[in-house]
Amino acid sequence: MPRLIKDGAVIDDRWQPIDLDSDAPRAGQIASLEQWLNLADKAGTGVQLEPAEEPDTLFPHLHEIALIVINFPVFTDGRGFSYARRLREHGYRGELRAGGHFIRDQLTYLRRCGFDAFQMADESGLEAALASLSDFTEFYQAAEDQPLPLFRRRAEPTS
Amino acid sequence: MYIYDQYDQKIIDQRVAQFRDQTVRFLAGQISETEFLPLRLQNGLYLQRQAPMLRIAVPYGLMNSTQLRKLAEITRVYDKGYAHISTRQNVQLNWPALEEVPDILAELATVQMHAIQTSGNCVRNTTTDQFAGVACDELEDPRPYCEIIRQWSTLHPEFAFLPRKFKIAVCGSTEDRAAIHHHDIGLELLANAQGEIGLKVLVGGGLGRTPAIGSVICDWLDKRHMLTYLEAILRVYNKHGRRDNKFKARIKILVRAMGVDAFREAVEQEWSTLKDGPTTLTDEALERARSFFDAPDYAVIDGPAATAELDAACERDPIFGNWVKRNTLSHRMAGYRIVTVSLKSTGYAPGDITAEQLELVAELADLYSFGEIRSTHEQNLVLGDVPMAQLYPLWQRLQAAGLATPNIGYLTDIICCPGGDYCSLANAKSLPVAEAIQARFDDLDYVYDLGPLELNISGCMNACGHHHIGHIGILGVDKKGEEYYQVCLGGSQSKEASIGKILGPSFKQEAMPDVIDTILSTYVTLRQEEESFLDTYRRVGIDPFKERVYAQAH
Ligand code: HEM
Ligand code: SF4
Numbered sequence: 107m108p109r110l111i112k113d114g115a116v117i118d119d120r121w122q123p124i125d126l127d128s129d130a131p132r133a134g135q136i137a138s139l140e141q142w143l144n145l146a147d148k149a150g151t152g153v154q155l156e157p158a159e160e161p162d163t164l165f166p167h168l169h170e171i172a173l174i175v176i177n178f179p180v181f182t183d184g185r186g187f188s189y190a191r192r193l194r195e196h197g198y199r200g201e202l203r204a205g206g207h208f209i210r211d212q213l214t215y216l217r218r219c220g221f222d223a224f225q226m227a228d229e230s231g232l233e234a235a236l237a238s239l240s241d242f243t244e245f246y247q248a249a250e251d252q253p254l255p256l257f258r259r260r261a262e263p264t265s
Numbered sequence: 266m267y268i269y270d271q272y273d274q275k276i277i278d279q280r281v282a283q284f285r286d287q288t289v290r291f292l293a294g295q296i297s298e299t300e301f302l303p304l305r306l307q308n309g310l311y312l313q314r315q316a317p318m319l320r321i322a323v324p325y326g327l328m329n330s331t332q333l334r335k336l337a338e339i340t341r342v343y344d345k346g347y348a349h350i351s352t353r354q355n356v357q358l359n360w361p362a363l364e365e366v367p368d369i370l371a372e373l374a375t376v377q378m379h380a381i382q383t384s385g386n387c388v389r390n391t392t393t394d395q396f397a398g399v400a401c402d403e404l405e406d407p408r409p410y411c412e413i414i415r416q417w418s419t420l421h422p423e424f425a426f427l428p429r430k431f432k433i434a435v436c437g438s439t440e441d442r443a444a445i446h447h448h449d450i451g452l453e454l455l456a457n458a459q460g461e462i463g464l465k466v467l468v469g470g471g472l473g474r475t476p477a478i479g480s481v482i483c484d485w486l487d488k489r490h491m492l493t494y495l496e497a498i499l500r501v502y503n504k505h506g507r508r509d510n511k512f513k514a515r516i517k518i519l520v521r522a523m524g525v526d527a528f529r530e531a532v533e534q535e536w537s538t539l540k541d542g543p544t545t546l547t548d549e550a551l552e553r554a555r556s557f558f559d560a561p562d563y564a565v566i567d568g569p570a571a572t573a574e575l576d577a578a579c580e581r582d583p584i585f586g587n588w589v590k591r592n593t594l595s596h597r598m599a600g601y602r603i604v605t606v607s608l609k610s611t612g613y614a615p616g617d618i619t620a621e622q623l624e625l626v627a628e629l630a631d632l633y634s635f636g637e638i639r640s641t642h643e644q645n646l647v648l649g650d651v652p653m654a655q656l657y658p659l660w661q662r663l664q665a666a667g668l669a670t671p672n673i674g675y676l677t678d679i680i681c682c683p684g685g686d687y688c689s690l691a692n693a694k695s696l697p698v699a700e701a702i703q704a705r706f707d708d709l710d711y712v713y714d715l716g717p718l719e720l721n722i723s724g725c726m727n728a729c730g731h732h733h734i735g736h737i738g739i740l741g742v743d744k745k746g747e748e749y750y751q752v753c754l755g756g757s758q759s760k761e762a763s764i765g766k767i768l769g770p771s772f773k774q775e776a777m778p779d780v781i782d783t784i785l786s787t788y789v790t791l792r793q794e795e796e797s798f799l800d801t802y803r804r805v806g807i808d809p810f811k812e813r814v815y816a817q818a819h
Contacts, residue, residue, distance in 0.1 A: 157508075181300065181426075182303060182386070182426055183426065183508055184386075184423075184424070184425065184426025184427060184503055185503060185508075187423045187424075187425075187503070188423055188500050188503045188504050189504075191500075192500075195538055196538075209296075209300050211283075211287060211296075211300075211304055212425075212426075214422070215420075215422035215423075215425055216422075219422050219423055241279060241282075241283045242276065242279045242280075242283070242420065243275070243279065244272055244275045244276050245276070245420070246276065246416040246417060246419055246420065247417060247420075247421055247422065247544070248542070248543045248544050249422050249423075253543055254543050255417070255492075255543060255544055256272055256416065257413075257416070257547065257549075257550035257553070258543060258547060258550070260270070260553070
């Protein structure tokens with residue numbers, strides 16, 4: 107069974123991967139955005155976004171989606187970071203998974219943008235990668251893991 | 266200047282630890298070249314022709330003497346004993362060893378410095394007016410805003426993998442000394458009809474292969490919204506900027522493709538979810554940032570008396586007098602002057618400074634200028650607050666160290682990129698051209714007679730030497746494997762920004778001093794009294810220059 111990092115630990119993945127030939131992905135399976143939008147019964151399915159697919163079409167459905175995967179075909183294409191933030195800002199609370207070819211050195215940024223699950227192309231480094239989740243423990247910006255920017259949290263403003 | 270608290274220090278220290286681990290993994294073969302590339306770039310490390318190049322951030326060009334001494338020490342221990350001031354106010358080392366870069370970064374962190382995001386496709390060091398806080402034409406000090414932007418952009422989780430690099434500049438004065446029209450985002454502090462100071466926002470300016478002048482997308486923005494508005498712009502760019510072609514990936518291309526109105530609309534749309542959120546600046550945050558840039562403890566000086574004494578000293582020693590005239594500027598405090606330390610003496614690469622010179626400038630800053638030093642995008646250093654009575658001893662020390670060439674703002678104050686001597690992207694060398702021009706025009710009286718003149722040289726169309734916005738720009742080009750130089754005229758980085766026009770076919774390196782000579786004598790012939798080179802060019806256009814230059818060449 108494939109494995110991934112979820113909420114800071116390595117676990118087995120219980121989701122069925124995407125199958126582009128299927129016309130009706132079922133509960134427990136991940137659908138492409140196109141498949142997913144065409145599904146009559148969306149219950150229990152997950153949906154995967156590619157870099158060119160903005161998340162806005164999902165906004166009306168966010169409360170009923172259990173898994174959104176944002177795929178990174180190349181780690182340098184950073185659109186997914188903004189997609190994740192927009193999904194969280196619009197109230198998505200389900201699993202938000204990074205998939206594909208991101209690298210462990212991006213884990214802190216991904217987590218801060220609202221990802222809580224990380225499925226890496228190369229599973230062999232998953233345990234070692236956990237360490238990168240906490241490369242930083244202090245941040246300047248507000249983000250999903252820290253709702254207030256540092257300037258609102260500094261102990262005492264200078265008088 | 267800004268002083269780190271425990272939060273800033275922790276973030277910088279954790280960054281050093283992160284990069285140390287990444288370097289170890291890279292050297293152990295656990296990170297591929299491709300994966301390591303953006304990691305090292307975002308820590309300032311390029312791999313170049315001769316050796317790696319490390320670009321150290323100087324946030325908005327401000328340093329203290331302790332930092333300068335540390336830089337001197339680093340160049341001695343880890344490099345060849347000199348550093349280079351870049352056109353974006355940063356400091357570059359040309360010869361560090363990859364394995365030692367984490368140690369260099371750790372050294373920097375001890376004096377509140379770093380190399381974060383000095384290259385790579387992320388938000389770069391924010392630049393500003395080198396005379397911020399002391400210039401007479403300033404509406405409001407831009408540095409607190411730069412510092413707020415520095416903190417916001419440092420390790421921003423959403424914008425570390427943009428389509429391309431992203432540069433922000435802030436200006437708070439009548440004259441624009443920060444080239445805000447030529448940045449991805451330019452911010453100008455200005456008052457609205459009610460007299461309240463806010464920000465004008467320009468977007469999509471830039472140099473490189475497609476030079477562009479920024480377009481206004483917001484006439485006046487309440488300061489408290491600065492960060493959320495920036496975030497909205499960055500988000501539109503991150504989502505829609507081109508990623509298929511790195512030469513079309515800058516925000517200027519996106520703004521042009523969408524049209525500025527559609528771009529503004531997209532930003533407003535994105536901003537509607539961010540506006541008034543937690544990233545909205547508070548009065549306390551603005552006040553805290555401002556408090557670091559309070560005026561230093563100026564002495565109360567009798568201005569007219571100090572000026573009279575200085576005038577007398579200038580008369581007694583005309584060489585000193587000339588330096589005062591050329592390399593110092595009036596200050597907003599009575600009895601003080603702003604001093605530019607020239608890094609443009611013939612025979613030395615523009616912007617290069619040795620470890621000994623760094624230490625000397627640190628010492629002089631402590632003695633005469635409250636221990637602070639500024640770097641300029643013209644690749645010089647500035648001591649911002651020197652009492653008039655101290656100018657003479659200061660000048661003597663600078664003069665002895667080769668740092669008092671009286672040419673600031675004149676022809677030989679050349680801006681020049683490292684070019685083919687160091688840079689692997691170069692089409693041609695740039696430093697020898699700069700040197701040949703400086704050597705040819707060694708007659709200072711002629712140079713002064715030419716008036717204010719900006720001559721900028723880049724070794725390729727990436728335009729690190731800002732050739733498009735020099736009054737005279739020189740660009741290295743490759744002609745069937747040979748190094749040639751194209752000349753453009755009429756660029757300007759001022760508020761009346763313009764991009765230089767190409768004169769015609771390019772020239773060989775040996776011809777360049779003659780070509781420049783012809784251009785300058787054409788100007789001298791055509792100028793009306795008191796008219797600057799740029800004004801003459803704007804009046805007569807490029808043709809007279811073209812005729813004279815090519816008539817002689819053929
Ligand atoms: C030696 C190694 C260097 C390399 C490999 C390099 C590379 C580049 C590249 C590829 C660009 C174009 C990027 C684009 O337009 O998207 C660029 C632009 C630029 N570089 Fe460099 N550079 C180097 C050194 C420098 C130095 C020493 C300076 C300062 C003296 C500098 C300042 C700039 C500036 C100001 C731009 C402005 C263009 C813009 O932002 O539109 N670079 N550089
Ligand atoms: S302009 Fe070209 S040659 Fe000069 S430093 Fe930049 S990339 Fe190198």
